Amino acid sequence: MKLLLFILLYWISPLLLANEIVIATTFSPETTEHMVKQWQNNFPNQKVRLINRTSNSLNRLLVQPNIEKVDLVLSSSPFLFQDLQEKGLLLELPKTYQNVLVPSQLKSTTTAIAFSGYGILFNRNLLKQRHLAEPSDWNSLTDPAYFNSLLISSPSRSGSNHIMLEMLLQQKGWAAGWQEILTLSGNLSLISSRSFNVAEKIKLGLVTAGISIDSYANNLNNDPDFGFVYFPHSVASPAFIAAYKNNQNPKQALAFIQFLLSPEGQEVVTSPNIAKFPLKPAVPGSLQYEQQQKLLTQVPLDYDILLLRQHLVEKLFDNAVTFRLKQLKDVWALVYQQEQKTARKLTALRQQLTLVPVSEQQAIDPIYLEKIKNDRYFLLEQEKQWTDFFQQQINAVLAQLEDIK
Secondary structure: OHHHHHHHHHHHHHHHHHOEEEEEEOOOHHHHHHHHHHHHHHOOOOEEEEEEOOHHHHHHHHOOOOOOOOOEEEEOOHHHHHHHHHOOOEOOOOHHHOOOOOOHHHOOOEEEEEEEOEEEEEEHHHHHHOOOOOOOOOHHHHOHHHOOOEEEEOOOOOHHHHHHHHHHHHHHOHHHHHHHHHHHHOOEEEEEOOOHHHHHHHHOOOOOEEEEEHHHHHHHOOOOOEEEEEOOOOOOEEEEEEEEOOOOOHHHHHHHHHHHHOHHHHHHHHOOOOOOEOOOOOOOOOHHHHHHHHHHHOOOOOHHHHHHOHHHHHHHHHHHOHHHHHHHHHHHHHHHHHHHHHOOOOHHHHHHHOOOOOOOOHHHOHHHHHHHHHOHHHHHHHHHHHHHHHHHHHHHHHHHHHHHO
């Protein structure tokens, strides 16, 4: 009897799998479930299963030789698609699926279904309590009045947050960009594990403000207690999709992509549940049209640099901020206290706390960046040097603060 049951399951399982699409995604469950629901309105017999993880976790899963069935990959992380493409794990897409938002490095295997912008989500009630004006840009978040009330995600955990930081580094320059990041880090309350958790924690009143992708903020737009402002030079950030090479349903996978690119699918990705900008122009004169065009006219990211120094930015941020957040908050609190006492900004001490041990030249040097990515022992050696550097800077600032007293 057991043998007959095994044989029956052996023959039935492929038939069941053939009627199921599996999507591996970094998007929030609410976002992807709405897409799936709209798809199933057209194809009620088509089952869809979601695997929701961070981009790094998905990457580790998808490069395994004997992974569970996956048909599609859906994410805003170009790093994920670049790595899967380099390993030959993505199907080549028909040229009709390609569009201008996809970087040249990914055009053969990946398409964009919509795009978003970046900015600051804030809680108006908490701003009033701290006597703060509504934030307008990165620099406004460095105000000491934001101390212990900002939220950010680590670039090693969130592709969206990584792109936001890289956007700042490319627009302001390597040294000036890190100066702003490290000054802002003195005001952090905590570091969120996922980018979509930022909006949730702000909604709950746990923090005053955080940097966020617009689609996670838009769901709060009708609530007068919350606000969102785009960074003045926010780039357009695509939502990517690709077909996994070892998928068992290539026709259904491509049909799902085609659905999202169709007029009906474009209405789905712009609905309040997903709240992204469509690929085609919105209705002229509408607020959506104005912001959509503004995002599209910004100078795009240099994806060569973005992808080349992915590991450097991730590792440097974690060593500079994530692993020493409490210590950073303590030393910045002392700086703020001393500035309040003396009624002057301690510029020299601030500069010491915002230096990084990697030069602008190293940050664009392909040889150095390849070693950071591929040479484990070199990376460990660099991380030890970075740790020592950051600790020495903090110790020096603490000693100088003692002298001031």
